[in-house]
Amino acid sequence: MRWTSLEEAGKSGIMSRSARLLDLIQLLRRHRRPVSGRTLAGEMGISIRTLYRDIATLQGQGAPIEGEAGLGYVLRPGFMLPPLMFTDEEIEAIVLGSRWVAKQPDSRLSAAATDALAKIAAVLPDDLREELDASTLLVGPAAGAVEGIDLSLVRQAIRNERKLGFLYRDAGGAASERMVWPFALGFFDKVRVVVAWCEARQDFRHFRADRISGLNATDVRYPRRRQALLREWRTTLDTPRSPPGG
Incomplete structure (x- = not known):
């Protein structure tokens, strides 16, 4: 039904x-x-x-x-429902989102999206599985830009609230060493952007992943919770600030 x-x-x-x-x-x-x-x-x-x-x-x-x-x-958090039915639009959203993530340069996240879609398909009734396989919402080819760092290390640092160190080159090519508190990772068509508190600038900064090198994932926990940093950063979005790029 x-x-x-x-x-x-x-x-x-x-x-x-x-x-x-x-x-x-x-x-x-x-x-x-x-x-x-x-x-x-x-x-x-x-x-x-x-x-x-x-x-x-x-x-x-x-x-x-x-x-x-x-x-x-x-x-209570963590409750798992038994296999659910989905509406047509819910199926389209699941497929479209998974296909988009599968084409991102983060190889581990890409594989996870493909695996997740396969798990969902495995528990759907036959008629809904056919609709999932036959979805006509397509994702265009991935952008050519590829980062020289492992984005899974950035995601892990965000989850574990650990500091990241790296060498960053701005739009003019000037390099500087940074130690940051990463709390978000933005995915755009051509670039990925690490959102973090920068110890050198004592402010929020946005770092293009394709300009980062020498990534050092530390075991040092930063002193604030990432949710608090995210909330505070969001309040700054309407305030004029320096452009993305560190």
């Missing part, structure tokens, strides 16, 4: 209970903090009594939903 989205079900006036339960799980996933039953019922378009029954059903089936009536509910 094809997945019926909440919106589609509302338009048709028909919603199977299994589809409603899956929609409730997805809704809880979007809320990182406890949310009241009345709020959930309102977003689902169901009565509060039905909401409480659905919560109890999911809890009985093993979903780690914590909370109770009057206090709010939250889905």
Whole structure:
């Protein structure tokens, strides 16, 4: 049976209970903090009594939903749903995104995208697997620029909140040694950009990966959490700053 989205079900006036339960799980996933039953019922378009029954059903089936009536509910992180149905547009989004990542110069990330798509295909019903294989949304050829560094080391440093050292050449060719706190990696058509706090400049800087050499992945943890750096950096985006390039 094809997945019926909440919106589609509302338009048709028909919603199977299994589809409603899956929609409730997805809704809880979007809320990182406890949310009241009345709020959930309102977003689902169901009565509060039905909401409480659905919560109890999911809890009985093993979903780690914590909370109770009057206090709010939250889905504990890490819960894995059984194989889901997807809408046509969800399949297109999955395929298009995976195909784009598969053409990036980060070889390990590229292979991971291909493997992830294969895993998704393996758990889909036959009809949806055919739609996934036959997707007509294509990704153009990859840009010719290739970095001289291993981007997987940059991604690992971001995950582990470790400092990176490297030699950087600006647009004019001037070289300088940098020690940075990387917290994001931007993927563009022709370049990849490391977003980091630069110890030399005592400010946020953007470093084109194709201008980085001598990458040194250290074991030194930088003193702030990457989420905090990311939030602070985002607040600076509307403020005039030096152009990308370090």
